[in-house]
Structure formats: C-alpha cells, structure tokens
Amino acid sequence: GRLIAELPLLRVPARGTESFDAEARVPRGIVKDAAATKFFTVACVQRRGFSGAQRCERADGRTTVLPTFAGGRSLGDPLFPQVGNRGYEVSHYDLAIDYDPGDGTPGDHAFLPGTSTTIDARASRNLSQFSLDFQRFDVSRVTVDGDPARFRYAGTEPLGDPAVVTQLKKLVVTPAEPVRRGAQMQVKVDYTGTPREMTDADESIEGWIQACYTPTGGSRTCDGSFTVNEPNGAQTIFPSNNYPAEKATFDTAITVPSDKTAFGAGELVGGAPVANGDGTSTWSWTEDDPIPTYLTSATVGDFTYEESAFVEAETGEELDVYTGVDSTATPDRLLLIQSRFAEIPTVTNYLTTNLFGAYPFDSTGGVADRTDNVFYALENATKPHYAGGNSNPSVGSSTQVHELAHQWMGDSVSPRDWLVIGFNEGWATFAELEYAFDNSGGPDPATFADDYYEDPETDWSLAPADLDGDPANLFAAPTYDRTAAMLQYLREILGDEEFFAFAERIAQEYAYSTISWQQFIDEAVGASGFGAEQSAQLEEFFEQWLYGEVQPTLTPEDFAG
Incomplete structure (x- = not known):
C-alpha cells in the first residue's frame, strides 16, 4: 500500500461519530486507473488530545475515489489556443438578454438585470472545475444543476499586441460538487453590464458592436447593436465554449423597448414579439439545428422589418424569410x-x-x-x-x-479549426463566381482561376491552410481567392458531373457537423475515381495549393488524358 494523501484533521467528541466527505489533491500520474485501483480510508485518533499515541483502523468498505479534471482551458486551436474547454460538450444555449439601447449616445447602452445564459452540456471528463469563454461583465450568480457555484475571471495567453488587440477572458466555474464524466449538466450565468466590441488581430472589430453613424451636419448617434462574431465575438455577448467545432442549438430571447426590432438565429417563436406591458417587448427566436457560436445573432435597432416565405426547390419545404x-x-x-x-x-x-x-x-x-x-x-x-x-x-x-x-459551407458544414476557414470562403467565393457567370454575365470561373494563377502579382507566400500561424491573416486574400481558384481547378480535373456531385455530397454528408482539410482532400480523392498514381498526384495538387508557399506546379493540364 501507499499513502497518497493526508486529509485535514477532524474533531470528533469522545465516543462520538462523524460522517465526512473529503477532497485531496494528489500528484498527476500516481493514480493511473482509478477504476482498477483499490483505495481504503484509514482513520486515526489520538488519546489525550494531540499528545498521545495514535490508534488507527481501516474502514471495512472500499473507498470510492473520483479523480477530477479542471477542464483544460483550451481546445488547442492553432490560431486561437485561448478559446474553448475540453472538459465538456454543449448541446444547447438559452440566451435571455434584457437590453437597454440607451439614449442614442455612443457608449450609453447596457444589459439589464434579467440577462442570463443557460447552457446544457455533457461532461466529457470528471470535472472539479471548468471554464467558459466570456469577456468581463458583472456576473452576479452562477449555478450548476441549480446549485450555486464559485466563479472568477481569468486571463489567457496574449493574443497579438495587447495594446491594440482585445485579450480573451475566461469565466472559471467551480461547482459545489464535481460533475461526473458522461453526466448532463445545466449551467446558468446571470450577468449585467455594458457589452463591448472586441478588436481582432487584424484590427477589425467584432462582437456586440453598438450600431452608430454620423448624419450629415449632426452628432454621432446609435440605435442599438450590430452583432457579427467571427472569430471570437460571441464571448462579448454570452458565456460559451467558443469554438467552431463546438456546435449547439440556440434559443435567443431579447427584451427591448417596444419600438425596437431584435434578431436572433432561426425562426421567430409565435410569429410575433410579445408585449410585456411595461413599454418593452420580447423577441424570441429558436434555431434547432446546431450552429457554431460565432454565427449567432443578437442585433437590435430601428428597422423596416418584413416577413415572407418561399418554396425550396429541392425538398418542396416552405422556408420563412426574415429581413430588416x-x-x-x-x-x-x-x-x-x-x-x-x-x-x-x-x-x-x-x-x-x-x-x-x-x-x-x-x-x-x-x-x-x-x-x-x-x-x-x-x-x-x-x-x-x-x-x-x-x-x-x-x-x-x-x-x-x-x-x-x-x-x-461554413454554417452547416463548419471548419474543424480556424485554419480551415479557407474551406468556408473558397466555396462561397466559387459560388459567387458561378452564380454571376450563369445569371448576370460575370466572368467564367475558369478565367478567374487562370488569371489568378498567371498573374505575376499573385502572392503565393501565404498558404491558406497555414496562414503563417498568425490570426491576423485569417481573412487574408488567399483564404478567399486561392482556395476558390483551387476549387475551379479541381472542377476541371474531375469534370463537371463529378465535381458538382462532390460539392453536394460534402454539403449533405457533413451537414450540421465539421470538416478538416484532410477530410476534404480524402473526399475529393475518393470522388476522382483515380488509380493509385493519379490519386497521389491529386494529393500533391492539394498539398501545393493549400500548404505551399510558392506557386503550385500542378494544374488541370497535368491531369489531362
């Protein structure tokens, strides 16, 4: 046997009994397999207070030991290691935002009491603690399964220039009792305060942005919020596991003055906002398909709001259309x-x-x-x-x-990590080109790809699947144009029939999930029907176009015949 932990002294009256739970921290690695290891509790008492000899007895029953984990405050993203938590998986967020847009003055707006986020999640490890990605608000209460939990804010490793770039924060939660691996848990965070936009590594802004403009001859005025959250802005609005692969469903209820319109993801519950009788109304939206946190909405303002519907050609289903x-x-x-x-x-x-x-x-x-x-x-x-x-x-x-x-491509089929952003943008850019060519006399996508490839001004030094490991390059030109040109060249390699079947297969088979670059490559090689030699050549094509830092040498001409 081996002593792995000594627990604090417990005072017990003479001839008395006392029950207790105890928590002990032990060095990592001492207990490699808790389920296969036998643990026993030994209790010792001293006669005559603290000076006499000890008398010890081992408890008859086996002691249950639950090794716990502090959650791991990162999901290991190659560009944003500051975000995510590997200790749990979220299935649903319920956002309740009570928003005062203020009097139109920049900076005068706030989340009011009654604002909260409720998170339904499953623990993937035994959790003594976990973190949520969340910028600083006045957090008044956190509960886990209804029981009050301790909480505190913590920083993360630096992101870009701290003098310019918003640094990402964590809300660290310690539940009253550890959450066992596999257990469902419901976390509720109540908070108030002024939401603030964040500045990204490329110095653009995102998150809960106060929507302002300056009329001609007037002063700058604001009417609410404009919410765009790629890559990390969601945590300026609600606590979350803020990572593109951590997709969940959403309910979003936003209470605002009755002359305002509020937008969330999905469909408007009940077909109309609910008047609260106090000059406010609540707009409730529900999205029952899983989406990444960065694609949620909570936009508020003065809008000309309209609803309509149309029949979707593929399924015959009626789709609602909400515009403002x-x-x-x-x-x-x-x-x-x-x-x-x-x-x-x-x-x-x-x-x-x-x-x-x-x-x-x-x-x-x-x-x-x-x-x-x-x-x-x-x-x-x-x-x-x-x-x-x-x-x-x-x-x-x-x-x-x-x-x-x-x-x-992006919302339904989402990137496995942020280095796969070029998957989203390449497909969207290709679709933009294809639609313009077919419907409004735009250039042939083949001409676009050839022009991109042959232009002596094209910068090949930044690989879209690597981005130099710099988050400031997330939305650089190769993310869009180089990946779109690659897709057009893939089309020419496969032929239209196989290429468009491949596009639909990716969109449908990976729907509501995520994709990595390697999965994309494997699917494309599989769609080609090539033998071993040409399959290897196609893999090299992707290596050059996605990871290379010089002009690729492989083009469709190399696959002809």
Missing part, C-alpha cells in the same frame, strides 16, 4: 435593398439545385444595418448581416450570394 433594413435608409436605398432581399429565394434555389443540394435550415433572410466602423458582411446563420456604412445601409448582389452560399 435600417429605418434611416433613404427611400431609394430602402427600395434597392428590398429588391436585393427579394432575390433570396432565387439565389437559394439556384444554390440548392446547382451546387449544394437541400437547404440546411428552416428559414433565411438578411439584416442591413447602418454602421460606420465595421466595413464587412458576415454569414450569420439564417440571417446574413450587412454593415453598410455611415451614409446608408447597403447589400451588394454578389455579396449576398456569397453569404447565402455560406449557409451550407
């Missing part, structure tokens, strides 16, 4: 954006029948806001978000095709 255009849009701009949104059924059915197969969600739409400091669009699940600019909201036709294509 910032209410300050000029009349001509409002009509233009509404005409863009009217194209959603046409674009969706084109992508369904020509590229990806059945649409993966139960609704679609778009949100066109007026924000002066975002400068990009994002494929929020079921409702792509378009930032517009200082003078007007805007939605570009090709941009809308790009973001709708993401509903399959």
Whole structure:
C-alpha cells in the first residue's frame, strides 16, 4: 500500500461519530486507473488530545475515489489556443438578454438585470472545475444543476499586441460538487453590464458592436447593436465554449423597448414579439439545428422589418424569410435593398439545385444595418448581416450570394479549426463566381482561376491552410481567392458531373457537423475515381495549393488524358 494523501484533521467528541466527505489533491500520474485501483480510508485518533499515541483502523468498505479534471482551458486551436474547454460538450444555449439601447449616445447602452445564459452540456471528463469563454461583465450568480457555484475571471495567453488587440477572458466555474464524466449538466450565468466590441488581430472589430453613424451636419448617434462574431465575438455577448467545432442549438430571447426590432438565429417563436406591458417587448427566436457560436445573432435597432416565405426547390419545404433594413435608409436605398432581399429565394434555389443540394435550415433572410466602423458582411446563420456604412445601409448582389452560399459551407458544414476557414470562403467565393457567370454575365470561373494563377502579382507566400500561424491573416486574400481558384481547378480535373456531385455530397454528408482539410482532400480523392498514381498526384495538387508557399506546379493540364 501507499499513502497518497493526508486529509485535514477532524474533531470528533469522545465516543462520538462523524460522517465526512473529503477532497485531496494528489500528484498527476500516481493514480493511473482509478477504476482498477483499490483505495481504503484509514482513520486515526489520538488519546489525550494531540499528545498521545495514535490508534488507527481501516474502514471495512472500499473507498470510492473520483479523480477530477479542471477542464483544460483550451481546445488547442492553432490560431486561437485561448478559446474553448475540453472538459465538456454543449448541446444547447438559452440566451435571455434584457437590453437597454440607451439614449442614442455612443457608449450609453447596457444589459439589464434579467440577462442570463443557460447552457446544457455533457461532461466529457470528471470535472472539479471548468471554464467558459466570456469577456468581463458583472456576473452576479452562477449555478450548476441549480446549485450555486464559485466563479472568477481569468486571463489567457496574449493574443497579438495587447495594446491594440482585445485579450480573451475566461469565466472559471467551480461547482459545489464535481460533475461526473458522461453526466448532463445545466449551467446558468446571470450577468449585467455594458457589452463591448472586441478588436481582432487584424484590427477589425467584432462582437456586440453598438450600431452608430454620423448624419450629415449632426452628432454621432446609435440605435442599438450590430452583432457579427467571427472569430471570437460571441464571448462579448454570452458565456460559451467558443469554438467552431463546438456546435449547439440556440434559443435567443431579447427584451427591448417596444419600438425596437431584435434578431436572433432561426425562426421567430409565435410569429410575433410579445408585449410585456411595461413599454418593452420580447423577441424570441429558436434555431434547432446546431450552429457554431460565432454565427449567432443578437442585433437590435430601428428597422423596416418584413416577413415572407418561399418554396425550396429541392425538398418542396416552405422556408420563412426574415429581413430588416435600417429605418434611416433613404427611400431609394430602402427600395434597392428590398429588391436585393427579394432575390433570396432565387439565389437559394439556384444554390440548392446547382451546387449544394437541400437547404440546411428552416428559414433565411438578411439584416442591413447602418454602421460606420465595421466595413464587412458576415454569414450569420439564417440571417446574413450587412454593415453598410455611415451614409446608408447597403447589400451588394454578389455579396449576398456569397453569404447565402455560406449557409451550407461554413454554417452547416463548419471548419474543424480556424485554419480551415479557407474551406468556408473558397466555396462561397466559387459560388459567387458561378452564380454571376450563369445569371448576370460575370466572368467564367475558369478565367478567374487562370488569371489568378498567371498573374505575376499573385502572392503565393501565404498558404491558406497555414496562414503563417498568425490570426491576423485569417481573412487574408488567399483564404478567399486561392482556395476558390483551387476549387475551379479541381472542377476541371474531375469534370463537371463529378465535381458538382462532390460539392453536394460534402454539403449533405457533413451537414450540421465539421470538416478538416484532410477530410476534404480524402473526399475529393475518393470522388476522382483515380488509380493509385493519379490519386497521389491529386494529393500533391492539394498539398501545393493549400500548404505551399510558392506557386503550385500542378494544374488541370497535368491531369489531362
């Protein structure tokens, strides 16, 4: 036998008894297999207080030992090791946000009491502690399965230049009792405070962004929020396991003044917001297909809000369409954006029948806001978000095709880690090119690929599946253009019939899940039907186009015949 831990002294009256639970920390590795190791408890007493001889007896029964784990505050992402926790898997988030948009002054807005996030998860290890990715709020209470838990904030390893880039935080939770491996747990976090956007390594902003603009001759004014969360912005809104492979379903209830509109992922519960009788209304949205945390929505503001529906060509199912255009849009701009949104059924059915197969969600739409400091669009699940600019909201036709294509590639089939971002963007860029060529006289995707390959100005030094290990390169040009050119060349290698069957197979077989670059390569090689020699050559093609830092030497001509 071996003594592995001594527990604190317990005072017991003479001829008395006392029951107890005890926790002991032991060096890692001493107990390699708790289930196969026999443990016993030995209790010792001293006669005459603390000075007499000890008398010890071993308990008759075997002692149960539950080795526990502190959760591991990273999922090991190659670009963002700061995010994720390997101790649990989330299945569902229930967000309840009570939001005061303030008086229109920049900085005057807040999450009010009643704001909370409830998380349904399964412990993948015995957990004595775990962490949630969450920026600083005033957290008033955390419970695990209804019991109060201890909590504290902790930092993570530095990300970029701390003087410029927002540093990621963890909310560390210690439940009252360890959570056993395989057990379901429900975690609730109550919090208030001012949500703040975060600045990324490329110095763009994301997260809960206060939606502001400066009218001509006026002062900067704000009407609510614009939420775009790629890659890490979700943790400016709610606590989570904030990693693209950790997908979950969502319920999002946002309480706002009754003259505001609030958007979440999925479908509007009950078909309308619920008036609370106090000048506020609650907009409740539900998304019952798993999505990554970075693709959720919680946008609030003054919008021209519309609902419609159409029949999806592949399945015959009716899809709801939810759209919002910032209410300050000029009349001509409002009509233009509404005409863009009217194209959603046409674009969706084109992508369904020509590229990806059945649409993966139960609704679609778009949100066109007026924000002066975002400068990009994002494929929020079921409702792509378009930032517009200082003078007007805007939605570009090709941009809308790009973001709708993401509903399959990125939202439904999501990247296994952040180095697979080029999978999302390559497919969306390819779909954008293909749609323009077929419908509006855009350039042939083959011409695009050849021009990219032959242009002496093309920078080949940044590999899209490596990105120099620098998160500032996440949205660099090769993430979009090089991967799109690679897909077009793959099309020419496989032929149209095999390529488009391959695209649909990826979209359908990996739906609601994730994909790695190696899985993508394996699927493409399998789709080729090549023998061993040409299969090896195709694998080398992907190695050059995804991982190479010089111009690839393999093109479709090398596979001819």
